[in-house]
Structures are given as C-alpha cells and as structure tokens.
Amino acid sequence: MSVDKVVARAADAIADIARGSSLGVGGFGLCGVPGVLIDALLARGTGELRVVSNNCGVDDGGLGLLLRRGLISRMTSSYVGENKEFARQYLSGELEVELVPQGTLAERLRAGGSGIPAFYTPAGVGTPIADGGLAWRYGADGSVAVASPPRETRTFDGREYLLEEAIRTDFALVRAAVGDRQGNLRFHASARNFNPLVAMAGRVTVAEVEELVEPGELGPDEIHLPGVFVQRVVPVRAGDPAAGKRVERRTVRARQEGTVGHGSDT
Template sequence: MAIDKTYATAALAVADIPDGASLAVGGFGLSGNPVQLIEALLAQGAGNLSVVSNNCGVDGWGLGILLEAGRIRKMTSSYVGENREFARRYLCGELELELTPQGTLAEKLRAGGAGIAAFYTRTGVGTQVAEGGLPQRYDGAGNVVQASSPKDVRTFAPGGTAAEYVLEESIVTDFALVHAARGDRHGNLVFNKAARQFSPPAAMAGRICIAQVEELLEPGQIDPDAVHLPGIYVHRIVEVGRNIEKRIEKRTVRPRPAEA
C-alpha cells in the first residue's frame, strides 16, 4: 500500500494542534522558519503553547507572530536576543523561558527523537546551567519568581582524562513544525544550508512532525544519499511553493579593502 503523507494546505496540517500543546520548531535565526505552518497555527487559534526552538523569530515574523498574539506560554531556546517583544514579555512575567546552550539544545532534541532519555555533557558545568538559579519567570516588578533547578553532575574519564559532566534530559514534544527545500510524498526531506542546523533534530523530537516543503516530489525522485531526514520521522507534508518570502535577520556590509 502506498504511503502518501501529503496534506492539501497548511491549515489542514495543523488543524488538530490543541491548546497547551508542546512544539519543536525548526529554523536557525530566520533561516528555515516554517512560516506558513506558523501562520496557519495563528489562524487556527491554539494557545498556551510550550515551544522549543533555537530562537523565537523576530518582531512580526516567524514565531514572533505567535508570541505577539499571546499564544506562547513557555519558550525553551538558546538565542533570544533579536526580539524586543520577547524581552518585554519575559521581564514582565508574561513568558516563561528555559535558556539552554545551543549545542545542548540540539542534542536534547536529537536524543529525544532517537529514544535516548538523557545524556551527560561538559557544557554548562560550573555555571547556573548546572548549579541552578537561571531566571525562568519574573513577576511584574522584576523579581525572579521561578528559577532553574540544580542538575546532576558526575565525573567521567573518556579517553582517560577525568572531568565533570552535567546531566541533560532529552526533549520530546507533541508536534514538530519544520521547513525543507524539498520533500517527497513519503516524507523524506532535504534542507538548504543553515536550515539544516536545527530542523532535523526538531523534526525528530516531535511525536507528530509536520513539514512544509518548497518542492514536493514523487518517491524515488530524491537520491537516497541526498536525504537529510528520512520519512520515518515525518508524518505530514504540505507544499508551499518556491515564491514564499524569506527574510534576513540582520544585514551586515563588509567594508571594501583599502587600495594599495
């Protein structure tokens, strides 16, 4: 029997995401943001969401539109510096934040998808990441009302050199939303450049992964050696076309070298 995971529209693909759901969302900066799925979720109306993503988009774009609409209760992120509304809501007590080192966050997602309950890492040892005390929620007066708890720290000696490592639990979410350059009807995905950073582990972490693709292909049209994420991790796929808007988070201009 053929396996066809395609949905006609983004709205249909996200229709059953309920209030209070947890989401893993792909993207690195603004690269690979599943914008059409996010916009469909905004229109769908689900709220009180717990979102795991490298960042929360920017004001008026990506996950930023869900944040501005008050739909996000908690963010688990590693980089939150480009969104003024994010900072306002966090410091005013309207948003819970679990700040996580970037590489650790990627591995927590990947481990969740691989069936690994937890792992030990050197990252965060000797800091509040391991010792606890990172502010997770403020009240309206600027007081910390919720802080991170201490984590288990143990000594291991890989390669013969003893060092301390901190225990990090993996992440599994109800749904995952990702953007890919190409995908086939079986759910095999190919990502483009920086979009490949967080999208595969985010997809793996979701119990139900929903992928938007710029180009939908038939099974067999993607070289198996070119597949970045196998379809076993993808449950729904929707084609959004190649002419979608793609924004740049921050433009920099390289000065021309002085002539000799």
C-alpha cells in the same frame, strides 16, 4: 505499499495542535523557518503553546508573530536575538524562558528523537546552569517566580559532567527545500541546522516543502531526514506571502564611487 503523507492545506495539517501543546519549530534565525505553518497556527489562534526552537524569530517574523499575539507561554531556546518583544515579555513575567546552550539544545532534541532519555555533558559545569536558580519566569515585582532546578552531576575520567534530559514535543513544524510524498526531506544549507533535529523530536511532525517530488526522485544520499520521522507533508504554494525568505539583518558597506571589480558593490 506507498504511503502518501501529503496534506494540501496547512490549516488542515495543524488543526489538531491543541491549546497548551508542546511544539518544536525548526529554523536558525529566520533561515529555514516554517512560515506557512506558523501563519496557519496564527490564524487558528491556538494559545498557551510551549515552544522549543533555537530562537523566537524577530518582532514581525517567524515565531515572533505568535509571541506578539500572546500565543506562546513558554520558550526553550538558546538565543534571544533581535526580538525585543521576547525580552520584554520575559522580563515582565509574561513569558517563561528556559535558555539552553545551543549545542546542548541540539543534542537534547537529537536524543529525544533517538530514544535516549538523558545524557551527560561538560557544557554548563561550574555555572548557574548546573547550580540552578536561573530565572525561568519573573514575577510582576521583578522577583524570580520560577527558577531552574540544579542539575545532577557526575565525574567521568576525572572530569565533571552534568545531566541533561532529552526533549520530546507533541508536535514539530519544519521546512525543507525538497520533500517527497513519503516524507523524505532534503534541506538547503543552514536550514539543516535545527530542522532535522526538531523533526526527530516531534511525536507528530509536519513539514512544509518548497518542492514536492514523487517517491524515488530523491536519491538515498540526498535525503537528510528519512520519512519515518515525518507524518504530514504540506507543499508550499507559489506566491504564498508566508513562504517568503527574509534576511534577519541586512548589513552592507557604503558604496565607494569609482570602484569596480573584486570587493566593490557594483
């Protein structure tokens, strides 16, 4: 029996995300960000969200839209990036932030989706990550109000490792290039960096898809994430402003007059 997981409206797909929910969000920079689902969550105004994502978008895009509205209370991420509001809220004590090495964050999500409660890693050994005391939240006076705890360490084959716990979230929002009605997904290029891992770690995963196909149209080798990890599929409507793809920072060199061919801007 075929299971159709398609939800026509993004607003309906995220309607049960409650205040204070933990939320995994896919994307890398502004690549592969589920903008339609974020826009629906912004319109709903659900606050006190505890978000896990590689980064927090930019000031006027991606997760930065939720942050600017004060809807995020805690971020677990590996990169502050171009978001000045992220830094401002963290340093002023408005936002709790757990910064995690990028590879460790990816593995914590993968472990959560694979049923592995924790794992040992050499990343962070001999640093404040292992020792604890990193500022997760500042007080209004600049003091450390919430500090990271010390990690359990253990030696394997003469090398020290520290224990990292897996991440599971109440919900996960991801974006895929192609998805079928059963939730099987294919991602494009760098959008594959964190989206599959975030989807695995979510107890309820909602995927917005740029192209919706019928079951069987995606070949087995084309599927990057099987539908068992996805509960809802939202087709992206053509022309939806929230579905646009932005460049985080566009850098071009100055045009050189009279140059053509390889290496030129013409």
